[in-house]
Amino acid sequence: MRIRCIVFVTSVYDEPNEQNTQTLMKTYESNVRPVAGDIIDDPGFDSRFHNGYEVAKVTLNYSDDECLVSLAPLVTDRETMPAKDYIDQLKMTGWKVLEQ
Template sequence: MKINLMIFISSAIEQEKSISMMKTFEYDIRPVKGDIMDDPGFHNGYEVVKVSINYASNECFVSLHPLASEIEEIKMETYIEKLEAHSWHVVSKEELNSM
């Protein structure tokens, strides 16, 4: 099954600065709400807050707990760069609306 991990990153300091990122991979076990997902790109593990399954396309969309960069004490730009270095990519609002 294709698993699409999604995380929403925002900054209270940088008003109107928010971004959605996604990482996709194949996996036989699907996450469930409450699981803690770990990834080399993460500063910490993140809790799964929502799982949506599309059996027709054999894919699963997994929403992770949103990240407020000030809470993690890491600059938003630095965190995004770290995620991108580990196969995460920015998802546009148009792409989000089509999912």
């Protein structure tokens, strides 16, 4: 099953702009389906920006064999690296910016 994780990244200290505010998605192939409350880990996640992402919502599409997972940050004030740098790091590990 395709697992599509979606996360919203923005700065809590700077005015939101295109460089520091993005919605990103990454697709995994897995037989394990996440459920609300699970904590997701990924090589692109960095503890200098947050302390983990919790599954907030799961939407299943059995006809497409797909699972859409919305992630919510556990902490939003742990921004010791700029949001822009964090977004760049996520992109380098396979996360794609969703076009608005």
